[in-house]
Amino acid sequence: MSTDETGHGGAITPDNAGESTASGQELLQLITPEGERISHPEFDFWVKDITDEQLCSLFEDMTVIRRIDVEATALQRQGELALWPPLLGQEASQIGSGRAMRADDFVFSSYRENGVAYCRGVDLTDLLRVWRGNASGGWDPYSINMATPQIIIGAQTLHATGYAMGIQNDGADAVAVTYFGDGATSEGDVNEAMVFAASFQAPVVFFCTNNHWAISEPVRLQSHIHLAERATGFGIPSLRVDGNDVLAVMAGTRLALDRARRGGGPTFIEAVTYRMGPHTTADDPTRYRDANELEDWAAKDPISRLASLLDRKGLLTAELQEQVRRKADSVAAEMRRGCTTMPDPQPMDVFKHVYSAPNSWLERQQDHYARYLASFGDPAGAVSEEGAR
Amino acid sequence: MIKEFRLPDLGEGLTESEILSWKVDVGDTVSLNQVIAEVETAKAVVELPSPYAGVIKELHEQPGSVVEVGKPIVSFEVPDDAGTAPSDPAGTLTAEPGQRGAETQKREPNLVGYGAVVEGSGRPARRPRNFTAPVVGAVKTEPVKIEPLKTEPVKTAPVQTGPSVVEPAETRPADTATAERPRSTPPVRKLARDLGVDLARVPGTGPGGLITREDVRGFAGHNEEAVPPLAEPVALSGSRLGERETRTPIKGVRKYTAAAMVQSAFTAPHATEFLTVDVTPSLELLARLKNSREFAGFKLTPLTLAAKAVLVALRRNQALNSHWDEERQEIVTYNYVNLGIAAATPRGLTVPNIKDADTMQLPQLAQALTALAETARAGKTTPAELSGGTISITNIGVFGIDAGTPILNPGEAAILGLGAVRTLPWEYRGEVALRQVITLSLSFDHRLVDGEQGSRFLADVGTILAEPGMVLTMV
Numbered sequence: 001m002s003t004d005e006t007g008h009g010g011a012i013t014p015d016n017a018g019e020s021t022a023s024g025q026e027l028l029q030l031i032t033p034e035g036e037r038i039s040h041p042e043f044d045f046w047v048k049d050i051t052d053e054q055l056c057s058l059f060e061d062m063t064v065i066r067r068i069d070v071e072a073t074a075l076q077r078q079g080e081l082a083l084w085p086p087l088l089g090q091e092a093s094q095i096g097s098g099r100a101m102r103a104d105d106f107v108f109s110s111y112r113e114n115g116v117a118y119c120r121g122v123d124l125t126d127l128l129r130v131w132r133g134n135a136s137g138g139w140d141p142y143s144i145n146m147a148t149p150q151i152i153i154g155a156q157t158l159h160a161t162g163y164a165m166g167i168q169n170d171g172a173d174a175v176a177v178t179y180f181g182d183g184a185t186s187e188g189d190v191n192e193a194m195v196f197a198a199s200f201q202a203p204v205v206f207f208c209t210n211n212h213w214a215i216s217e218p219v220r221l222q223s224h225i226h227l228a229e230r231a232t233g234f235g236i237p238s239l240r241v242d243g244n245d246v247l248a249v250m251a252g253t254r255l256a257l258d259r260a261r262r263g264g265g266p267t268f269i270e271a272v273t274y275r276m277g278p279h280t281t282a283d284d285p286t287r288y289r290d291a292n293e294l295e296d297w298a299a300k301d302p303i304s305r306l307a308s309l310l311d312r313k314g315l316l317t318a319e320l321q322e323q324v325r326r327k328a329d330s331v332a333a334e335m336r337r338g339c340t341t342m343p344d345p346q347p348m349d350v351f352k353h354v355y356s357a358p359n360s361w362l363e364r365q366q367d368h369y370a371r372y373l374a375s376f377g378d379p380a381g382a383v384s385e386e387g388a389r
Numbered sequence: 390m391i392k393e394f395r396l397p398d399l400g401e402g403l404t405e406s407e408i409l410s411w412k413v414d415v416g417d418t419v420s421l422n423q424v425i426a427e428v429e430t431a432k433a434v435v436e437l438p439s440p441y442a443g444v445i446k447e448l449h450e451q452p453g454s455v456v457e458v459g460k461p462i463v464s465f466e467v468p469d470d471a472g473t474a475p476s477d478p479a480g481t482l483t484a485e486p487g488q489r490g491a492e493t494q495k496r497e498p499n500l501v502g503y504g505a506v507v508e509g510s511g512r513p514a515r516r517p518r519n520f521t522a523p524v525v526g527a528v529k530t531e532p533v534k535i536e537p538l539k540t541e542p543v544k545t546a547p548v549q550t551g552p553s554v555v556e557p558a559e560t561r562p563a564d565t566a567t568a569e570r571p572r573s574t575p576p577v578r579k580l581a582r583d584l585g586v587d588l589a590r591v592p593g594t595g596p597g598g599l600i601t602r603e604d605v606r607g608f609a610g611h612n613e614e615a616v617p618p619l620a621e622p623v624a625l626s627g628s629r630l631g632e633r634e635t636r637t638p639i640k641g642v643r644k645y646t647a648a649a650m651v652q653s654a655f656t657a658p659h660a661t662e663f664l665t666v667d668v669t670p671s672l673e674l675l676a677r678l679k680n681s682r683e684f685a686g687f688k689l690t691p692l693t694l695a696a697k698a699v700l701v702a703l704r705r706n707q708a709l710n711s712h713w714d715e716e717r718q719e720i721v722t723y724n725y726v727n728l729g730i731a732a733a734t735p736r737g738l739t740v741p742n743i744k745d746a747d748t749m750q751l752p753q754l755a756q757a758l759t760a761l762a763e764t765a766r767a768g769k770t771t772p773a774e775l776s777g778g779t780i781s782i783t784n785i786g787v788f789g790i791d792a793g794t795p796i797l798n799p800g801e802a803a804i805l806g807l808g809a810v811r812t813l814p815w816e817y818r819g820e821v822a823l824r825q826v827i828t829l830s831l832s833f834d835h836r837l838v839d840g841e842q843g844s845r846f847l848a849d850v851g852t853i854l855a856e857p858g859m860v861l862t863m864v
Contacts, residue, residue, distance in 0.1 A: 074422045078440035079397025282400030284433030 027240050027272060030247040033300045035308020037247075046251035052315055058099065058246050059306050060324045062091040065115035066303060067328035069277075071335055072114075072128065076281040080339050081131045085112045089244070089276030092302035093209050095119060096249025097271070100257060101177060107146040108160035109179040110153070112209070116179060120144040124331065125338030134345050137353070154184035157193035157206065164202035164266075175260040177205045177253075183214025185230055186222050194234040194266070201265035205256045206231065208268065209243065211275035216288040231268030243273030244302040273302070347373055390469050392441050393461040400432040407455045408462065409434065417445045425463065443467035573600040584609040589638055642737030653799040657713070657834040661794040662843055666851040667815050669825040674857050678751075687755040691827070692730075692784050694854065695807050696754060699782060700726055700747050701863055702849035708842045709803040710779050713834060720837060729781035729798055730758065732765035740798050741770045742778035782807060785830075792828040802837045805850065806830035827854070 030047065031037055050058075069087050076084040087094060090112070098119030101107070109116055117127060126139040130148070137148040150156035160178035167174050184190050185208060197204050210227055212219050223230065231238035237259075241252040249271055256267035274297035278285050285294075310316040351366045396406060409427040413419055422438040425445075429435075443465040450462050571588040573581070577600060581588050584605060591608045593600035639647065671694050678684045703710045703726060712721040728746035732739055741764070743749070743757045764770050781798045786809035795804040808828035815824035831847045838846075852859045 071422070074438040077397065077399065077435060077438050079395065080440075082398070083401055278433070280401075281435075282432055287433075 027242055028248045028252055029242040029245050030251060031242075031245045031305055031309050033244075033305055035305055035310075035312055037309060037312075040251075043248070043251040043255070046254045047247050050247065050250070052313060055306070055310060055313075056315055056320055058095055059303070059310060059320075060327055061095045061099070061115075061119065062246065062303050062306065063324050064328045064331050065094065065118050066091055067332050068114065068118065068124070068127075068335060071332040072131070073277075073281060075128070075336065075339055076131075081128060081281075082133050083280050083282060084131055085114075085280045086275075086277035087112050087115055089274045089297060089302065090209060090211055091115060092246040092306070093243040093249050093271040093273045096246040097177070097179075097207055097253040097269075100250050100253040102174070102257075103145065104172070104174045105145065105257070106160075106163055106174065106176050107179070108156040108163065108176060109146065109149055110156065110181060110184070110209075111149040111151055112181070113149065113179045117144075117146060117149075120146040122146070123338075124335040125342060128335065128339045129342065132339060132342060134342055152189075154180050154187035154189040154193075156180065157184070157190045158196075160204050161193045161197045161200075161202055161266075164197065164204035164260075165200050167203050168200065173203075173261040175203045175205060175257050177207055177257075179207045179209060181214060182208065182210040182212065182219040182222065182227055183217060184208075185227050186214075191234075194231065194236055194268070197266040198235045201263070203260035203263075204266045205253065205260060206236070206266060206268040207253070208270045210270050210272050211243075212273075213275050213279070213285070213289065215279045215283065216285075218289075226270060228268060228270035236266050236268050238268035238270065240270045240272060243271030244297075244300045244305060246302060246306055274300070276301075390467050391446055392443065392465045392467045394440055394463045394465065396428075396456050396458050396460055396462050398458050399428065399430050399435055403430050403432065403458060405455050405457050406430045408450050408452050410452050411448055412436075413439075413445050413448075415445050415448060419443065419445060419465075439465075441465045441467050571600055572598055573605075577602050577605055581605045587638060589640060642734075642739065646738050649799050650796050653797045656715075656799075657797055658836060659794070659797065659832050660835045660838075660840065660843065661830060661832045662840075662847055663792050663828055663830050664847050664851045665826060665828045666855045667817070667824045668810065668827045668854045670856055670858075671854045672810070672825050684752060684755070687752050688759045689755055690758075691786070691810055692782070692807060693751070693755045693758060694857070695805070695850070696728060696730075696746070696758060696782060697751055698850045698853035699780070699805055700728065700754075701853060701860055702846050703747070703780065705849060705863060706842055706846035708838050709833060709846045711802045711837050712779070712800055713802075713836050723779045725779070727777050727779045729778035729801070730761055731781060731783035731798075731804075732762060732770075734765045734770070735768055739765055739770055739775060740778060740781055741765055741774040742781070744777070780804070786810065786827070792830045795830060795832045797832055797834055801834075803831060803833040803843070803846070805847075806832070829854075 028040065028043055029038065030040060030043065066088065069084075072081060072084045073086055075081045094113055094115030098107075098113075098116040101119070107113070107116060107120060114127060121144050122139060129135040129138040139146075139148060141147045147156065147159060150159070157178045157180055160176040164176040167176065178193075180190060190206075193204075194206065196202065197206070208227055210219060214222065219227070226240055228238040228240045239252050239255075241248045243249060252269050252271075256269055259265070259267055275285075276294060276297060307316055310320070348366065348370065351362060351369075355362060398404075399406060407429045409429050411426050413423075413425045419425060419439045419442065421440070421442045424436045425439045426437040427434060428437055446464040446466045448463055449460075450456050456462055571591065572593060573588055578588065580586075580602060581591070581600075586605050586609050588600055588605070591600050591604050594604055595601045668691065671691065675689050675691070675694060679689055707722055710723045710726055712723070714721050725745050726747040727742040727744050729740040729742035732741060741761050743754070743761060746754060746757070749757065761770075761774075764774070778798055778801060780801055781795075781804045783795050783804060784807045785793055785795075786807050789809050791808040791811070793806050795806045797804050806829065808830065810825050810827050812823055813826045814821050815826055816822075817824055829847060829851060831843060831850075833843045849863065853863070
């Protein structure tokens, strides 16, 4: 995978780190919507190691996850997936933060962070398993240090905080990162998680993707202040970053990760972005939001913005575009193949993931069930029983 | 090799979708994920990307048709050497076409599991779509972009707008039956509210009769000129603010109710009878039932027993369950009972009925009554539930009223009004005691029912409620 270990960079901390000035009203931006790189006295430090090559690689990742998103949406329309939550417009938030993390950090995400999962190196077929209705969970969370997506709004913030408290007990310097949306900040779970994280100074980063819409509920109805300011009430330092600016997101996430590693406790990041697509493939946003709003945000598109920056730097060559396109196409084809050839789950599979180790009680049930299935004269039951062990 | 594409469930638990337009024609060569059709579900208008690379062989459905999930809508001629089809690089789809097809067929349309097959009338009422002549591919409605299916992400094209060339054509009768609020957008409704304009009176000039911002402004301006400012209200002794009268357009349920009542009152000669009975034994029975295991969890009220009493009494008095067919000069006596229950809903009076109520045991009847009331209160009663009633009950007792002269639900022979249960001094075993008493009001169509039959029926209902055990003598 193209996830690099850039999180290892930034071993030296500037003197003013931790006294973030990007809190409250200020929106951290390092690339303007027109693609101009603007300097920032504090945050330039956090992305100073990003080379031109890495910029191109960020561009590739963002383009690839948009392609994954488009392909999965098409698969849903073709009846291959039951549902899909598109991330269109949120690529910079996901890649900028996803690539700031270390392999031993642990991600607890909502259902829309498929781009983050890509950064973690998820198998593309695993990404679709749940949405195809073939499994209750797509992958082994420890294989990529990312929990399977949480559907319950905000519940994952509690899991992340608990995991972070575990890191503290281990004396490790890993960080738990939890992703949630603007709507989730109004949920009890998220508030409880922030109370605990602040009390225990747990190494957890609260990454709030403010995409402006909690399904059909606009963020302005949920909060009269910036969501980042909510964290202040819990005693958690916060910052607002331009969620469509991949460098700003990366800089903000790196600062938060660094603070957590050094025992500085939790940080709340509000990534201000926009869900350009529907909430899920079962939603029609034109019923509740103004087309003008979408147009405004299309002008701030995260990928075009990075493309403009690359263009200014003379990096957006035809060769690069072709290479990125080929990569995106091959990833999409691989994912489609994985999806359409995914074997259907077998009846005996329900016994597979209940307990970590076999036990006689479960084996007895399994035996009963196998014999019950066999009573239909269907040898499939007996065969998959083999597979279940 | 021919590949059929069946309409998938496009949004959690949908059972059908309407084909709005085809973006391709028979003979066209399409690539994988190329948009081939625009489809409207109950939730959204979506674009269908092609699942195959190949040639369009056949379009099974015309624009405007409503297709069940799982029905084939288009067939493709797909090259046999699967290697060239990007959709199917492994060649697995073509390897076992039969199995794959069977699998698709086997798979129930609802992947999520809810959303059972519903009656056609159960789907949300939607505006009729207007089409130009059904020339495939020529229809140029404005697609609502759900998600840009662009593979080239660098430039995001601005949202395309253009005049849509729709013109009023076919209007499906099913849709016109449903009264809908005037067509406009939320901001325009807000504007109308702010300006005090009733949208029902504003002619829309937008596509499909859509009322635009300008229409509302124009209407408001026009009215300002046409209607002279109200004269200063004459000072009254009290302090009355605002207009002296409010004029509300007659529409919706009010209009329908009025028409039905006029039709009923001036077609069927009404006669009304009253009977006041001591229902203490019925209420004691209710209390016992509520504590019994069999009825645990069921909502039991005097209405439940009254409904049952009506159903029992109807068996001996079938004339009350009949219909006057003026046109054919016949009396229709129903051998089933669709029991209507008048319900006050947020939208007005409706009389949904319980189909084949006479076949129901008491628990099912109780359940049906509860469901009917909840559906009506939520305003979700379907047209099917409102039609086909054979006799009705109106529970005026819930408003604390004793008796009245109910007007028949049009086409029905009788309606029973249920008064409030009151604690009154009453004759009981030769003495005066405090008893639970209710008044029953029965209106019937005198063309169908004479005083004798009406009285016998009402007496039967009263007897059952006064002494539930008497049912034994009636069944």
